[in-house]
Amino acid sequence: MAPETTLPEPVNLTDPYAHNDPxxxxxxxxxxxxxxxxxxxxxxxxxxxxxxxxxEISRHSHGRRT
Structure with missing residues (x-):
């Protein structure tokens, strides 16, 4: 039996520009x-x-002490 060389279903990649900015x-x-x-x-x-x-925005303390 020959090895399978294709995926059974298509691969769905996420849009790298569709994200939630902090x-x-x-x-x-x-x-x-x-x-x-x-x-x-x-x-x-x-x-x-x-x-x-x-x-940096997501890690910034916004003036609060951590």
Whole structure:
């Protein structure tokens, strides 16, 4: 019997651009700047920087002590 070389069903990949961005704090200057930088990076096609900004927003304490 020959080995099977195909998948039984199609592979469904997720859209890498369809994601939920972290919500920046509305009263945080750092978040506002990161949103601005992320928007500019997305417009210029620098998706690595977009990701960096999103990660920093999600990890940022918004002025609260952790």
């Amino acid at each position: 919500a920046p704090s509305p009263d945080c200057d750092v978040c506002a700047e990161l949103v601005k930088q992320g928007r500019e990076a997305r417009e210029s096609g620098d998706l690595s920087k977009v990701t960096d900004c999103l990660v």
